[in-house]
Amino acid sequence: MKIAIGSDHAGYDYKENIKNHLISLGHEVIDKGTYSKESTDYPIYAKAVAEEVACKKADRGIVICGTGIGVSITANKVSGIRAALCTNEFMARLSRQHNDANVIAVGARVIGLEHAIAIIETFLNTSFEGGRHERRIHLIEDIKNLKC
Ligand code: RB5
Numbered sequence: 415m416k417i418a419i420g421s422d423h424a425g426y427d428y429k430e431n432i433k434n435h436l437i438s439l440g441h442e443v444i445d446k447g448t449y450s451k452e453s454t455d456y457p458i459y460a461k462a463v464a465e466e467v468a469c470k471k472a473d474r475g476i477v478i479c480g481t482g483i484g485v486s487i488t489a490n491k492v493s494g495i496r497a498a499l500c501t502n503e504f505m506a507r508l509s510r511q512h513n514d515a516n517v518i519a520v521g522a523r524v525i526g527l528e529h530a531i532a533i534i535e536t537f538l539n540t541s542f543e544g545g546r547h548e549r550r551i552h553l554i555e556d557i558k559n560l561k562c
Contacts, residue, residue, distance in 0.1 A: 415538060418466035418475045420446035420459030421522070422485075425478030427451075428522040428530060432476065435531055441538075444472055460488035460519075467516050468494040475517035476534060482521030489517045496554070501525055503536045510540035512547050 417436055421429035426448055433443050446462035448454050456479040466472040475497075477485035482499045489497035497517035498509035501524060509515035518537045520530050 415474060416442045416444065416472045417538070418444040418446055418463045418472035419478075420448070420463040420476075420485075421478035422448055422456035422459060422480075423451050423453050424456075424480035425485075425520070425522040428478050428520065428527055429476075431527055432478075432531060432534060436534075456484040457488045460485035461492065464489040464492035464495045464497070464517060468492050473516075474538060477517060477519045478522055478530075479519075480521060480523040482519040482524060486517075486519035489519065493558075494555075496551070498537075500533050500537065502529075503533055506533045506536040507540050510537060511543045512550075514542040514547065514551055 419429055419433055433445055436443050444466055447459050460477045463475040463477050467475040477489050479485045486497045486499040489495050495517055496513055496515045497519050498513060498515035499519040500506040500509060506518065518534060
């Protein structure tokens, strides 16, 4: 699978570890930064990953910051992205089966690295169930250009 990954400084160590793990499993990984532990701004990297997925240059995306919140908020601003902030494998599995999530967000200050890897593997290895969930995905996609 082709996977885009990105993090801010808080997620940098996790990104490097997760990237190497995914490569060792045979995945192709596109690293959108950050490339050091120097303090930086998470929207830059979450947007870059989301764009790779939305433009179909990657099959899935992984975004990491301290809590996972900032990167998930950012990724979900990009049209076509369904980013799921997951803190356990149950959420990762359901994010795929029911929500067809194409980006996973992880908080490096929230969960341990081994747990994060297990959650991400579940996310990558689970398929969308379709059926009634398809209709709900379309209802999400219909939310465009809200006029107040
Ligand atoms: C950086 O200190 C931190 O705010 C960021 O990694 C993230 O947790 C934001 O949501």
